[in-house]
Amino acid sequence: MTNKLILVDGNSIAYRAFFALPLLNNDKGVYTNAVYGFTTMLLKVLEQEKPTHMLVAFDAGKTTFRHKTYQDYKGGREKTPTELREQFSILRELLDAFQIKHYQLENYEADDIIGTVSKQANEKGWQVEVISGDKDLLQLVSDHVQVRLTKKGISDMMTYTEETLQEDMEITPDQVVDLKALMGDKSDNIPGVPGVGQKTAVKLLKQFQTLENLYDHLDEVSGKKLQEKLADNRDAAFMSKELATIDQTSPIEVTIEDTELTDYKDQKVEKLFKELGFQSLINRVQGEETQEDTQKLTDISFEKVEAIRTDMFTGEDAFEIEILGDNYHTEEMVGAAISNEKGNFFIPIHLLETSDVFRDWAADASQKKYVFDAKKIFVLLKRLDIDIDGIVFDTLLASYLINPSENNHDIPAISHRMGETNIHFDEDVYGKGAKKGLPEEESSWQEHIVRKTQMIYLLKDQMQQALTDNKQLPLLLDLELPLALVLGKMEATGVKVDKSRLTEMGKELTEKLDQLEKDIYELAGREFNINSPKQLGPILFDELGLPAIKKTKTGYSTAADVLEQLQGQHAIIDKLLLYRQLKKLDSTYIAGLSKVIHKDTSKIHTRFNQALTQTGRLSSIDPNLQNIPIRIEEGRKIRQAFIPSKPGWKILAADYSQIELRVLAHIAKDERLQAAFKEDKDIHTQTAMDVFHVTGAEVTSNMRRQAKAVNFGIVYGISDYGLSQNLGITRKEAKSFIDRYLTSYPGVQTYMKDIVQEAKQNGYVTTIMNRRRYLPDITSRNFNQRSFAERTAMNTPIQGSAADIIKRAMLELDKQLEKHQYQATLLLQVHDELILEVPEEELSAISELVEEVMSEAVELSVPLKVDVDYGDTWYDAK
Structure with a gap:
């Protein structure tokens, strides 16, 4: 049997895996995306190629013997991201678990190790396959050596033989370094001949075969300008060839015999996979991805x-x-x-x-x-x-x-x-x-x-x-x-649902959608498929002349964020946005809710997800009752279909008023914010007074709107960009607004700084009931990831504590309902709101009980305020 050797360019594949996959981390916050991508490639190679020998080569450091020839070799390369650099030690641990040889050599690159080992194997007639993302390695292609290059990410690869290299690039393996010498390589900072691209370089090599022959017959090159470029850059061309040439006689201390694959111990690999969180890969470490017996288990008696x-x-x-x-x-x-x-x-x-x-x-x-x-x-x-x-x-x-x-x-x-x-x-x-x-x-x-x-x-x-x-x-x-x-x-x-009311609402929505269609056609000047971006885009941006904000591979983008930026520029935009909202209401909620009404009880039995969100908030599914849109009246009206299960009963809704801002006032210990809540002031008006330095009577509706946006934005760690988008103002104005807010509420500013520092120190933040959220990206060198983690650090103690509070209220309310043997029943929890059905004779007592229980669920430095109302439907219990 012919020996089959796989040589892997470790740095190249890890680098490509890192950028091909989103940042992943295990439960300890260790980054794993490069390792995961590398591992999927490795398993695929082991399963499909079944090699007898394998070696993974790594670069040893920044400087190599090539730097003596050209000091700026690989100059200008961006520094390896810390999130990737940290994964190389895990990669080596992974290879050790698989018992795969890995090697690096001071002053040499992975290419040189691969070139030297492939030469040894080639001379012995072994079958060799090189895996990399670096085209330099194509110079190693021969009768016995194939090179597989990553095309996109790490899953899509192209295999090069002498034939396919000729077909794809129109050159021979020996001409790879000559090609590099002429056209250079930006990634390695190899200069080449300025102004000579791949097309020209290939044309020259077809005519002259080698760089040396080209310069021996320079006068035969067609085009005076090209002749001059080549002549002026002779030294750079030959230096570039030297830099691009792989050293196939590097002084390595590893032999091809050292690369023999042995049966790795499944348990070691499985243990590492578990530590890394690679649950989906555990089944594959036996060799076959779909085998029935993926893991031998110890017998169990029952x-x-x-x-x-x-x-x-x-x-x-x-x-x-x-x-x-x-x-x-x-x-x-x-x-x-x-x-x-x-x-x-x-x-x-x-x-x-x-x-x-x-x-x-x-x-x-x-x-x-x-x-x-x-x-x-x-x-x-x-x-x-x-x-x-x-x-x-x-x-x-x-x-x-x-x-x-x-x-x-x-x-x-x-x-x-x-x-x-x-x-x-x-x-x-x-x-x-x-x-x-x-x-x-x-x-x-x-x-x-x-x-x-x-x-x-x-x-x-x-x-x-x-x-x-x-x-x-x-x-x-x-x-x-x-x-x-x-x-x-x-x-x-x-919770009981009036199906006939849903049907009636469906008819009302259909009528509104029909009218909107006619209005949109009239404004567009013709009929078209409103739901087709391909048809809508040209109408908006070509025929109506609106500015094209974003393009996709298939044409103009007509996404919601694009349309929102166009509001006010043409009457058709508001019609389109409303059309989409109503269309979603009709399909998702009117039709969707009708499908999940239990045929025997006429009720919807949603499931609450208690172990899903990282903040501790509950969510619901089958159906999701927490996402019924209530910002538009047509969405709010869907709540009219939710009714009591018994005649003469009412739906009661109890809602925490601005609970997250109250939690912020408590956690941040901001005296001015706390005083506003203790004195039961309108917090948005008070914020406008503090930020704009005006009296209550001088606060305009626009001032209050801006204050409200920054109040809730601060809770979510809003940026000046985010606030500018919300309010339609410049980033400079938004930054000024946030700065004035933080000056007015210094306790909030201190909290924001301290909680981020605490997260960096501990790796997590906590709520008032000690719920944790881990933030591995809080120390990331990637600005976007670190910024998101910092905003999350600010928000989680607030949103998570609010979630803890309403959960505590639900527990106490359930106890009190049982203790006093009330007939009233808790039906739903939606964000900061509790929904009950209550017999009419209990309304007064239950209203008092719910308000008391919710307002006293926990003791904060500011009062918890609860708004209670009831009506014949959930909609009426405003």
Whole structure:
């Protein structure tokens, strides 16, 4: 068998991977995008090429022997970004885990190492493949040596042989250095002959073959100007050839025998992948990407129970119910399991429904239960008419609090992150996409459910310790976990929707859209497809003569930000923006909400995402009720369809007034801001007075509008550019406004500086209840990334604390409703607002209770103000 050697230009591939992929980092904030891209390339090569030998060559430093010839060699290159430089040590660690030889040589480049090793292998008749992004290496192409060059990123490569090199560039491998000598290379700062580009250089080489022959016959070159350029730059041309020539006799201390590949230890690679957060690559380290047995697991024993017995429980038990989809309100339950110190038990779903033993255990608060996603378990059991109490730990919520930036919190992913690898990922067992389903062999998926339950049991102590170390255990046990059960009740209750009102609104919107279409056609002068940017662009920018702000590959951009910049320049713009808004309302909300109304209850059962946002805010899905647009009246009217579930009841809405600004006043300890809230002043009018140095009577509506923009902008770390865009003023005016604001509120200015410094020191910021958000980019040398992290550092303690406060209010309100046995029911939470349905006779008491509970949820240095109102629909409860 012929030996096959792969030679990789480590610096080139890492560099291209870094710029091809967005900045990625693991849960410790370590940058990994270059390593990830390099690794995908490496795995692909190992899987497809199956080499016998491999070497990755790196540059040793900035200076090489070429600098003696030309001091400015590679001069002008931008400094390697710190975010990339930090990844080279991880790359070497990765190669060590794969047992792949890597090498660098002082005073030489990776090209020289590759050239020398490829020459050795070529002389022995080995098959050699070089992988790089550097065209210099094309000079190595021969009968036995191929060069694969990256074209775009690192996934798209072109393989060069002598034939393809001739086809693509019309030169031979020997002419690569002559080409460089003539046309130069900006990236390496090789001068070449000024004014000679690739086309001219190729033409000359076709005629004269070599640089030397060209200069021997310079008088035969057609064109006097070209002759003069070549003559004047003879020394530069020959120096450029010397610089571009790879040294194939460099004094390396590595031989081709040293590059032999051996079987790497899967465990080392897997462990490193877990540390780096490369979950999606773990399945590939066995060699085949789609093999069935991606990982050998230690055997696990379990009993498939035929009847649920009291001796299965210990008083500290992990419990799980498996569904294959996400929506636990509708998905079929496929199995359940118990895991504890006695062992593991698989339970068919029908036994849960019929077993009094299980019902008693589930309802017994003294029986401690560890689960994954308490809300899911609560709702699934509620579907079986079973109550559950005694949940004392939730693996999902614990993982979310420990790693809020992690986007995968399922049990296998958490387990692998925590070092417990005796479990497959769900897709390895069930498949994914359209092929997802239960395997034919029952024991395989039953065992998987048991393994997941066992992991809940095994991970509990480790995760609890991590939370304790972070001083976050109270955040889990006193806030998030009890809140999960409140949210579960809200989801199970659902909110009633008047489908006929939705249908009526749909008709109203259709009429408005029809009229808008006619208006737009009239303003455009002809009919066209309003939804087609290809048709709209020429009308706006060619026919109507509006200034083209942005172009795409396919023509003019007609994106929302472009249209917004054109407002006021033509009547058609406002019509187009309104048309798009109404169109989205119709398709997303009128039609969308109608599809998710439960056929039996006429209710919508949204799911609250409790472990998603990094600030701690809740979001909702299926449908998303938090994004109903309320800035336009047509959007607000959608709330008319949300009604009480019983006749004679009302919808009550309670909304925190300017909670984030109040939290800012508390955290920043700004006396003037605090005084405004304590005295119940209109904060935007007060800010206008302070910034413009006027009396309250002198504050104009425009002043108040500007003050409002900067008030809320400051909360989000707004820049002068952002404020200028919001207010339609110049950046200079916006900067002046922000400066005056910060002068007026020095406590806010101090907070902004201090919180950024704190984030740089700790790597994270916290809320008033110790929720963390990690900010690895806070020390980035990339201005945009660092600036975003700084704004996030300023905002998260404010927005996150506001989220904590309303969660605390929800818990207390639920307790009070139960304690006083009110019929009123909590239905929804939308940002800073709580929605309830209330019988008419309880309206007065509930209004007082809700206001009291929300305003006293936490004690701040400023009062929390709550606006309460009610009506026949959510819309009426303004």
